[in-house]
Amino acid sequence: MNFLSKTLSTLTGTSIPYTVKEEIPTSPKSIWTVYNGLNPKGDNSPVSIFEMNLRNDVNINRNYVSLARNCFKKLKLVKFPGIISIIDFIENDNYLYIITEPVIPLQSYLKQYGNEVGDDAKIYGIYNIGETLDFINMKCQCVHGSLSVYNDSVFVNKLGEWKLFGFELLTNLTSDPDQPIYRLSGYSPSFQDELPGDVLNQGIEAIRGFPIRFDSYKYGIFIHQIFNQGIDFNNIGKMPKQLSVQYKKLINPKLNLRISIQAFLKETGKFFESNKVIQFNKQLEEIQFKNDFEKLNFFKFELSNYVGEDIDIKFPPGFLDFKLLPELINQYNNLLKPNNAQQLVEDLQQRQETTSVLLNYILKFGVKLNKDEFCLKVKPIILNAFQSADRSIRLILLTHLSSYIENLTEGDIQSKVFYNLITGFQDTNFMIRETTLTSIMIIIDKVSVKQVNQDLLKVLAKSQMDPKPSIRTNTLVLIIKISDKIYQNSKNNVLITALSKSLRDSFIPCKMTSLSGFEKLINEFSLEEICSKILGQLAILLMDNQSYKVRKEAKRIFELYLDMVEKHASTLPRSENEDDEDAEEKEFFKKYAPNNNGLAQQVSQASQDVTQASKFNFGWGMVNKLVASSEVEGELNNDFNSSTPDLTRVTTPTISNKREPATSFANDIINDDDLDDGWGDELNNLSLQDKPSEKLSTIRSTTRVPTKTNNNSRKTSSLKLGTKKDTTRKPPGSTLKLDLTIDDDVEDGWGGW
Incomplete structure (x- = not known):
C-alpha cells in the first residue's frame, strides 16, 4: 500500500502532507479526480482527496479549471452541516486539492x-x-x-x-x-x-x-x-x-x-x-444541550423507541455505527466516572441501570465496525466491563460474546476475560451460571491448556452437580468438547468419570448426552478400560426405568463397545496345545498312583469321569477313590495326612485307641446305611471297585438335620477309653484319620470349627 501511495503521488506530482491511496470511481460528468487517503496529522484517520490538474493541455479540461476554482473558492465561504466537511485546501502551480471527510458518491x-x-x-x-x-x-x-x-x-x-x-x-x-x-x-x-x-x-x-x-x-x-x-x-x-x-x-x-x-x-x-430517522437525528443533535438527568432518561427510556429489538426502522448504513455509537460511548464513560458522595441512592441506581442499557447498545452496534475501529473504540470498554461485579453488566457481556469474540486475541481472553468469566459459575442466579457455561464454549479455543486443566475442570466438576438440569447437561457437552485439551495422563479417567456420572442423572437429556459422548469418544479408551470401567456403567442403562429411548440407545452403544472387545478377542491365537486346566490333578495322579494295571485303569477311568462331568468336579470325591485304592501306610497317605485339611467338609468324628487304616475308615463310613452326616448323596454316589469289609465297631456321631427340630433326633455317642473320658479336642490332621473325643455336653453342628 505504501508503494501504491508513492506511485500515485509521483503520477500526480504532489507533495501534499496526506497519504494518497486508491482512486474512487466517479461519474464521467465529474470534473474531479477523487482518491481515498490518510491524514498523518490526525492519527492516520481516513480522508477523501479531490484533485484538479491545472497543467493539462487539453482545452476542455482547461475550461474545467475555472469551474474547479469557483468550487474551491465557494466552499471556503459557505459553511453548513449539510455541506461536505472540508479539512484542508491546498493549491500550487500544478494542482488544486480539496481534503474532505471520507465520502463516496x-x-x-x-x-x-x-x-x-x-x-x-x-x-x-x-x-x-x-x-x-x-x-x-x-x-x-x-x-x-x-x-x-x-x-x-x-x-x-x-x-x-x-x-x-x-x-x-x-x-x-x-x-x-x-x-x-x-x-x-x-x-x-x-x-x-x-x-x-x-x-x-x-x-x-x-x-x-x-x-x-x-x-x-x-x-x-x-x-x-x-x-x-x-x-x-x-x-x-x-x-x-x-x-x-x-x-x-x-x-x-x-x-x-x-x-x-x-x-x-x-x-x-x-x-x-x-x-423516524429524521426524528432520531434531531434527538441526537440536541442531546448535547440536555442536562444529565434528561440524558439518562433519553437513553434509558426513549432510545428503545428508535433502536429497540421490535423496531423496524432502516437507518442509513453507518448511521448507528458512526453517529449514534460515539454518543453512546461518551455517555457510558461519563456514567462510570466517580459520583458525588452525597448522590441519592435512587439516582445511583438509575445510573447503574442506564449503564447496562448503554453497554447493550454499544455492543450491538460496535460489532459492525471494522476490526481496527472496534479495537480502538469498543474493546477497552469490554475488557474493563468484565471486571464489574454487576450482574446486568455481566449478562450483557456474555449475551453478545459470540458477536465480538473474533476481535479479542488469545492474550485478551487468557489474561483479562477467562478468570473473571469463570467466577460466574459461583453465582446464585442460575441465568448467570448457565450463560457463563455457554460462554465458555465460545471462548474455549482461545483458552490455554493449563487453564483448562488447572482451573476449568475444577469448576466443571461442581457444575456437573448443579441443581439446574440444563446446566448439568451443557456441562457434559463442554467436557466432551474440551477433551482434546485435557492432559493425556488423566484424560480418560476424567472423561469416564464425567460420562458415568451423567449416566446416573435423573434428567433424560443428560443421559442421552452421556451416551452420545461415549459414542463420540469410543476410540479414546483402551480395551482394558472398556472392560473394567465402561461396559458395566453402560449396562446400568439397559434396564433404565424412565425411558425406552434411553434403553434403546444404551443397548446400541453397549454393543458398539462389546463389538470392539469381541473383535479384539477374535484376533487372539487359537491352539489345541493350550494349558491343560487339569494339569495339576494329572500331575498328582502321576506322582502317587500305584504301579499296577488295575489301579492305573481305575485312576484313568476316574479321571475320565471327572473330565466328562465337569472341569471343576475333581475335588474330594476323586481323592477318596484314589486314597481308597492306595496302600495304607504308603507315601500318599503320609503326604495327605500332613496336608491342609478341607475346611469346607463336615467331618464325621471318631475316637479310637488304635488308628485304623485309612482305607478301612473310608470304606466303613461310605457303607454305613444308617449314617447321616449332612453331605447328602455326595459320598453315597461314589463308586468303589471293591466293597470294603466291616471292620469298625458301631460309630455314633452327632448329626444335625436342618428339617427336624425334635430333640430326640439328636444322638450323642461316645467311645470310652477304659473308664476315663478324654476331654481334649484336637484339630484333625487329616480328613481321613481323625482322633477326636466328642464331649456329650458340646454340640455345634460344625465339629467345633
Whole structure:
C-alpha cells in the first residue's frame, strides 16, 4: 500500500502532507479526480482527496479549471452541516486539492448498499439536501445550479449523511461579480441534463427572474431520480404519495407557478417530521444541550423507541455505527466516572441501570465496525466491563460474546476475560451460571491448556452437580468438547468419570448426552478400560426405568463397545496345545498312583469321569477313590495326612485307641446305611471297585438335620477309653484319620470349627 501511495503521488506530482491511496470511481460528468487517503496529522484517520490538474493541455479540461476554482473558492465561504466537511485546501502551480471527510458518491452509495437504503433513509437524505439548498438560497442568497444524482454533486459520508458538493456553478445573486451560473454553465459537462422548459426555450438568461426556482426544478428532478430509474418525470413511480403533489409543484413548467424549496419543505413538514430517522437525528443533535438527568432518561427510556429489538426502522448504513455509537460511548464513560458522595441512592441506581442499557447498545452496534475501529473504540470498554461485579453488566457481556469474540486475541481472553468469566459459575442466579457455561464454549479455543486443566475442570466438576438440569447437561457437552485439551495422563479417567456420572442423572437429556459422548469418544479408551470401567456403567442403562429411548440407545452403544472387545478377542491365537486346566490333578495322579494295571485303569477311568462331568468336579470325591485304592501306610497317605485339611467338609468324628487304616475308615463310613452326616448323596454316589469289609465297631456321631427340630433326633455317642473320658479336642490332621473325643455336653453342628 505504501508503494501504491508513492506511485500515485509521483503520477500526480504532489507533495501534499496526506497519504494518497486508491482512486474512487466517479461519474464521467465529474470534473474531479477523487482518491481515498490518510491524514498523518490526525492519527492516520481516513480522508477523501479531490484533485484538479491545472497543467493539462487539453482545452476542455482547461475550461474545467475555472469551474474547479469557483468550487474551491465557494466552499471556503459557505459553511453548513449539510455541506461536505472540508479539512484542508491546498493549491500550487500544478494542482488544486480539496481534503474532505471520507465520502463516496451518492450514485455509488445507492448501488453498493442496494436494499439496505430503505425509503426512510432516502427521505432522510432528501430532507437534508433540501434543508441545505434552502439555506443556500435563502440565507446565502445563492443559487447552486448543479444538483443531480449522476454528476457527483452529492456525496455520502460514513455516518450515512448526504452532503452537498458540486459548487462549480454556485453564484451569489447579490455580490458575485463573476456570476458563474451564467458565465461558466456552458463548460459544465452536466448542466444540459434535466433543464426546465423555460431554460431550454430561452437559454440561461431565463433563470434571472427567479434564480432560486432553477434550484427548485433541479431538486424536484433529484427526488425523482432517488426513487425511480426512468426519465418520465411526470410519473411519480415509486415516490411516496405524500410527496407527489408538492413534487409536481417543484417541476412545474411555468416558472411563476414553481414553488421554492423553502415552500416545499414547509408544505411537506409533517411528512418529514413523522420520519423516524429524521426524528432520531434531531434527538441526537440536541442531546448535547440536555442536562444529565434528561440524558439518562433519553437513553434509558426513549432510545428503545428508535433502536429497540421490535423496531423496524432502516437507518442509513453507518448511521448507528458512526453517529449514534460515539454518543453512546461518551455517555457510558461519563456514567462510570466517580459520583458525588452525597448522590441519592435512587439516582445511583438509575445510573447503574442506564449503564447496562448503554453497554447493550454499544455492543450491538460496535460489532459492525471494522476490526481496527472496534479495537480502538469498543474493546477497552469490554475488557474493563468484565471486571464489574454487576450482574446486568455481566449478562450483557456474555449475551453478545459470540458477536465480538473474533476481535479479542488469545492474550485478551487468557489474561483479562477467562478468570473473571469463570467466577460466574459461583453465582446464585442460575441465568448467570448457565450463560457463563455457554460462554465458555465460545471462548474455549482461545483458552490455554493449563487453564483448562488447572482451573476449568475444577469448576466443571461442581457444575456437573448443579441443581439446574440444563446446566448439568451443557456441562457434559463442554467436557466432551474440551477433551482434546485435557492432559493425556488423566484424560480418560476424567472423561469416564464425567460420562458415568451423567449416566446416573435423573434428567433424560443428560443421559442421552452421556451416551452420545461415549459414542463420540469410543476410540479414546483402551480395551482394558472398556472392560473394567465402561461396559458395566453402560449396562446400568439397559434396564433404565424412565425411558425406552434411553434403553434403546444404551443397548446400541453397549454393543458398539462389546463389538470392539469381541473383535479384539477374535484376533487372539487359537491352539489345541493350550494349558491343560487339569494339569495339576494329572500331575498328582502321576506322582502317587500305584504301579499296577488295575489301579492305573481305575485312576484313568476316574479321571475320565471327572473330565466328562465337569472341569471343576475333581475335588474330594476323586481323592477318596484314589486314597481308597492306595496302600495304607504308603507315601500318599503320609503326604495327605500332613496336608491342609478341607475346611469346607463336615467331618464325621471318631475316637479310637488304635488308628485304623485309612482305607478301612473310608470304606466303613461310605457303607454305613444308617449314617447321616449332612453331605447328602455326595459320598453315597461314589463308586468303589471293591466293597470294603466291616471292620469298625458301631460309630455314633452327632448329626444335625436342618428339617427336624425334635430333640430326640439328636444322638450323642461316645467311645470310652477304659473308664476315663478324654476331654481334649484336637484339630484333625487329616480328613481321613481323625482322633477326636466328642464331649456329650458340646454340640455345634460344625465339629467345633
